[in-house]
Amino acid sequence: MKGKAPKESYTIMNELVLPNDTNTFNNLMGGRLLHWMDIAAAISAQKHCNRVVVTASVDNVSFHHPIKLGDVITIEAKVTRAFTTSVEVRMDVFAENIPSGTRNKSNEAYYTFVALDQDGHKIPVPPLLPETDGEVELYEGALRRRQLRLILGGRMKPDDATELKALFFAAQKK
Secondary structure, eight states: OOOBOGGGGOEEEEEEOOGGGBOTTSBBOHHHHHHHHHHHHHHHHHHHHSSEEEEEEEOOOOOSSOOBTTOEEEEEEEEEEEOSSEEEEEEEEEEEETTTTEEEEEEEEEEEEEEEOTTSOBOOOOOBOOOSHHHHHHHHHHHHHHHHHHHHTTSSOGGGOHHHHHHHHHHHHO
16 A cells, blocks of 8 residues: 655645634634534545544643634644554644734644445555654654553553653653
């Protein structure tokens, strides 16, 4: 199976925050943003896999800045690593107030998707071929993030998380 570069999965999605998207403080509701992020990440994952994908996990999503009514949201997504049947997608979310000319990074997150065949069974995905130093760094960190997800999800024992253990033991030696 031929590998793909992260740029092949790069996706930009824009949304305008309307009254129906906000809470009583005129801030974007977190659930609405998570919905938009899921769509952008799924598009990115599908571009990489050339298959239908389903969301397997969502990492911690923290909000650094409130997103206000009337702001334009920009979600940038791209695949950071491919595993056997799954891909990790990183997203950066920006909120822009066009009249004032301000743009702030609201948050970033990682979503994991599993590729499925037409019968709904897991299917192998193409490998990811990082090209830039930044892409290599994200690629290398993905295995640690994956092991942490599996531990938190009860699908891996902490003693089996070799990448995470190496990270902690390396820090103790310094």
